[in-house]
Amino acid sequence: MKFVDEVEIRAEAGDGGNGCVSFRREKYVEFGGPDGGDGGDGGDVYLVADENLNTLIDYRFERFHRAERGQNGMSRNCTGKGGKDLFLKVPVGTRAVDVDTGEQVGDLTTHEQKLMVAKGGWHGLGNNRFKSSTNRAPRQKTDGTPGEIRNLNLELLLLADVGLLGLPNAGKSTLIRSVSAAKPKVADYPFTTLVPNLGVVRLNAQRSFVIADIPGLIEGAAEGAGLGTTFLKHLERCRVLLHVVDVMPVDESDPIENAKTIISELERHSEKLADKPRWLVLNKLDLLLEEEAEEVKQEIIEALDWQGEVFSISAFNKMGTEELCAQLMDFIEALPAEEEESVEEKAVEFKWDTYHQDAMSEHDEDDDDDWDDDDDDYWDENVVYTKE
Ligand SMILES: Nc1nc2c(ncn2[C@@H]2O[C@H](COP(=O)(O)OP(=O)(O)OP(=O)(O)O)[C@@H](O)[C@H]2O)c(=O)[nH]1
Numbered sequence: 001m002k003f004v005d006e007v008e009i010r011a012e013a014g015d016g017g018n019g020c021v022s023f024r025r026e027k028y029v030e031f032g033g034p035d036g037g038d039g040g041d042g043g044d045v046y047l048v049a050d051e052n053l054n055t056l057i058d059y060r061f062e063r064f065h066r067a068e069r070g071q072n073g074m075s076r077n078c079t080g081k082g083g084k085d086l087f088l089k090v091p092v093g094t095r096a097v098d099v100d101t102g103e104q105v106g107d108l109t110t111h112e113q114k115l116m117v118a119k120g121g122w123h124g125l126g127n128n129r130f131k132s133s134t135n136r137a138p139r140q141k142t143d144g145t146p147g148e149i150r151n152l153n154l155e156l157l158l159l160a161d162v163g164l165l166g167l168p169n170a171g172k173s174t175l176i177r178s179v180s181a182a183k184p185k186v187a188d189y190p191f192t193t194l195v196p197n198l199g200v201v202r203l204n205a206q207r208s209f210v211i212a213d214i215p216g217l218i219e220g221a222a223e224g225a226g227l228g229t230t231f232l233k234h235l236e237r238c239r240v241l242l243h244v245v246d247v248m249p250v251d252e253s254d255p256i257e258n259a260k261t262i263i264s265e266l267e268r269h270s271e272k273l274a275d276k277p278r279w280l281v282l283n284k285l286d287l288l289l290e291e292e293a294e295e296v297k298q299e300i301i302e303a304l305d306w307q308g309e310v311f312s313i314s315a316f317n318k319m320g321t322e323e324l325c326a327q328l329m330d331f332i333e334a335l336p337a338e339e340e341e342s343v344e345e346k347a348v349e350f351k352w353d354t355y356h357q358d359a360m361s362e363h364d365e366d367d368d369d370d371w372d373d374d375d376d377d378y379w380d381e382n383v384v385y386t387k388e
């Protein structure tokens with residue numbers, strides 16, 4: 001099964017419009033000069049981050065995206081219109097990678113951030129550009145250059161502060177439902193959650209954080225069992241992970257063994273992720289008597305040799321969840337501000353920077369000749385303006 005947080009698209013920038021060869025044809029104008037206009041530049045393709053989107057699902061149905069071609073130049077020195085740029089909206093957190101070269105084109109991390117992914121072609125030059133004192137009736141022109149075409153892999157890395165980890169049915173979705181406005185589906189069967197969910201936990205107007213609920217992991221997930229570990233990459237940028245453990249699994253499995261499974265899958269998946277701050281959250285405490293609860297907690301801590309934070313909650317009854325969120329907020333605020341991952345906004349290298357100069361110099365027979373407007377007078381002398 002494929003998930004919507006990774007898609008491949010093809011971005012095609014518009015070709016540049018061709019230059020035009022044309023001569024002025026008018027009554028009483030015997031030697032109407034060249035008047036072929038330049039073409040228009042091709043449109044570029046951009047990705048634009050939009051905080052109102054949270055999946056890449058639309059791109060699964062529409063893979064090809066093409067910006068407009070530049071119009072060809074026309075007679076009477078009319079320049080062709082530039083092709084319209086194409087703006088593709090993607091969720092904040094999207095990363096674009098060039099499939100063919102493996103190059104990371106860029107990350108979109110803030111709302112309305114724009115990233116050019118394919119540059120439109122340059123316009124061709126009309127024959128008017130090539131006139132000179134030695135060649136007054138040039139038939140040269142240049143064609144527009146092709147627009148850039150890129151196959152891109154778009155990957156959505158959810159930007160959450162807190163990530164939830166756990167076996168299916170541990171109660172991750174129930175937890176995110178009880179602490180945020182997010183309403184992912186909750187059910188008493190495994191793999192209820194198939195796509196990641198984000199929720200905003202708001203302590204008050206100024207203090208909030210984002211929590212991510214991902215599908216459950218099972219033994220062998222690192223090898224692809226269940227839904228695999230692909231979702232773990234969504235947790236890469238989290239500040240802290242919550243390992244949710246069901247203390248009373250319906251299948252009567254051992255909570256300690258279950259917790260160990262998650263820890264080993266995590267370690268097998270990525271050392272970096274396993275080294276992230278991780279808190280143990282024992283869930284479904286409402287199913288235990290108070291005195292049992294403490295005992296079970298101690299057993300688990302001992303068996304896992306757990307040194308970090310431990311919370312006992314009931315996601316269902318919202319027991320202990322407020323305290324958990326308050327502590328999470330304090331923890332996140334106490335962390336040094338995250339270094340802005342320096343996203344190098346590389347200017348897209350443009351292969352044709354010298355294209356026009358090269359085209360011109362090939363035809364430039366007279367060095368002193370300035371083909372710009374200055375010697376237009378030459379033609380004007382011969383022009384008689386009449387109605388046709
Ligand atoms: N008694 C009790 N039941 C709970 C609690 N939290 C969750 N449950 C139940 O446990 C079952 C699974 O909960 P989910 O929140 O869907 O579990 P999940 O971890 O999101 O599961 P997947 O999405 O399949 O990975 C549901 O039937 C919930 O009602 C709790 O605190 N107490």
Ligand SMILES: [Mg+2]
Nearest residue numbers: 172173192193
């Ligand atoms: Mg779930």
